[in-house]
Amino acid sequence: MxxxxxxxxxxxxxxxxxxxxxxxxxxxxxxxxxxxxxxxxxxxxxxxxxxxxxxxxxxxxxxxxxxxxxxxxxxxxxxxxxxxxxxxxxxxxLGYMPKVKTEIKSDVNLLQEIRLPASLHISREMETLPEYLLNRGLSKTLCEYFDLRWSESGVHVFWDSEAQEGKTQDFSKRVMIPVYDLEGKLATFQGRDVTGEARRKYLFPQTLSASGRYLYNGHNAVGKETVIVGEGAFDVIGVKRALLSEPTLFPFVEPIGTFGMHLSGGLEESAQDQIGAFLKLKAKGLKNIVLMWDTEQKTIPVVIASAKKLIGCGFNVRIAALGEDEDPGEAPPEKIIAAYYRAKKFDNQLAMMLKLKGWSAIRN
Ligand SMILES: [Zn+2]
Missing domain, CATH: 3.90.580.10 (Zinc finger, CHC2-type domain)
Structure with missing residues (x-):
């Protein structure tokens, strides 16, 4: 035994x-x-x-x-x-059972009707990871899970209906991050600059729907009981990496991203939006939401507003806080897991404490 x-x-x-x-x-x-x-x-x-x-x-x-x-x-x-x-x-x-194997594989069949700029599939078509990803501690397994691509000189081609002409958008030297909807259909994508020289760190394709209408990695959260919510794609990837070191958590907990802290939706019923996606996940078993967002003083009102929106949807909401100047994209796995376990249940009292004491209300 x-x-x-x-x-x-x-x-x-x-x-x-x-x-x-x-x-x-x-x-x-x-x-x-x-x-x-x-x-x-x-x-x-x-x-x-x-x-x-x-x-x-x-x-x-x-x-x-x-x-x-x-x-x-x-x-x-x-x-x-x-x-x-x-x-x-x-x-x-402890539930006598053999150790859960820490291998991850997405079971969602991904569909791509829209086109990504010409790029290499990192886990399948590249021998080594781009240095930017290595420095962030990514593995081929993670690149495969998130379907990451490398664009050496890819362009996004689109029709500008105002100017009545075809245009191109340069995605050179960027990690391509596909964004899927809950059904696993490619909705849009982002390109993350790795040179540090581009004017925009993240580039979004023009003419495709805004990523802020989707939950990043939401398709892998279908059927999960708990989600950890980060902001950007690399926050989500960082949390997934941390969960890999916790065999007791990772079958039940999935990280997703909201591309910022404001949750879109809640007004128009038919619109494709994030609140709508949360409600769909709820219908598939989602119960608990842990918000792990940037912990700056000025973000507190936004966090409270979003937490209230999610409570209104019927979720248990907890707020997690990493250390100052830490984000899930770069924090060591142990710290992410510790912050997950230290997360506090959101209610009116916690909202008041957050306003009074700032993020130390969560950290202590
Ligand atoms: Zn001893």
């Missing part, structure tokens, strides 16, 4: 103080208290994948090695039958 026990989930269950770090061999758990020697100064390091750990405390007895069994034994101070019963009980509590 120990093989099926998720050690990290067990630490959470027992309220053990630990922090997640990245060691030489990947994810490592740094535990405050050593149950064997009693050392209390963060000297235990545990590798959850290998199920082994070690205590570096000076007064630790000869054998410093831990495995999951030895840790549970020392922690509970139980032996034999009593220990076996304990392990059985916590395993049941």
């Amino acid at each position: 120990l093989d099926g026990l998720d050690f990290e989930a067990w630490l959470d269950l027992e309220g053990v103080d630990y922090r997640v770090t990245t060691g030489k061999s990947g994810r490592e758990l740094n535990i405050r208290h050593c149950p064997m020697c009693g050392g209390d100064s963060w000297k235990v390091y545990f590798n959850p994948m290998r199920g082994q750990g070690v205590c570096f405390h000076g007064s630790h007895p000869q054998d410093k090695q831990y495995n999951v069994f030895r840790f549970l034994q020392a922690f509970t101070d139980k032996r034999g039958r009593e220990l076996a019963d304990y392990i059985e009980q916590v395993s049941l509590e």
Whole structure:
């Protein structure tokens, strides 16, 4: 039964103080208290994948090695039958199951009636990722999931009905970000500049519908119970990357983007808009919305207005806050996950606290 026990989930269950770090061999758990020697100064390091750990405390007895069994034994101070019963009980509590595999694949069949500017499909047609994406910690898996393209010199061609002539828009040296509607039909796209020299960081195609009418990655949120809402596409990708490190969350939680903090819609019934898309997701099982937007003082009224709109749609709304100057597109996965768990339920009282104390109302 120990093989099926998720050690990290067990630490959470027992309220053990630990922090997640990245060691030489990947994810490592740094535990405050050593149950064997009693050392209390963060000297235990545990590798959850290998199920082994070690205590570096000076007064630790000869054998410093831990495995999951030895840790549970020392922690509970139980032996034999009593220990076996304990392990059985916590395993049941944690839902005895093999680890969920952290592989993601979108099941939505994507349709593209409109044309993207000539570009390479990054995960399928390029050997290595553009440096901009590597620097942001993206993988081929993520590029595939979000269907990202690289435009070396692509152009968007459109008909200018006022001038009565064909025109072109240059999308050179940009990461192409397709935006799909909930049915997986290509609605529009964005091009993100990677040179740092372009006049506009994000370029939108003229004559196609505004991206602000769609929920970015909404097609992958159909049927999910919880969404984490970011602003731009790279915020959404950053949250997805963080969720990959949390096998307990990622089958149920999907990040989506609203291209800004204002939610479009709510007035015209038939219009294609974001509130309409949220309501469609609700009909497919969406219950919880966690807003993880920019945390500047001036954004608070907009966040409150949007949260109220979503409450009005019948969702449970929580507000998350990363640190100052952090956004989900660049923050380390641990911080995004921590902010997700620290998110506070939105109600009138929290709205008042936000107005009074600013973002520290969420952070503390
Ligand atoms: Zn120790």
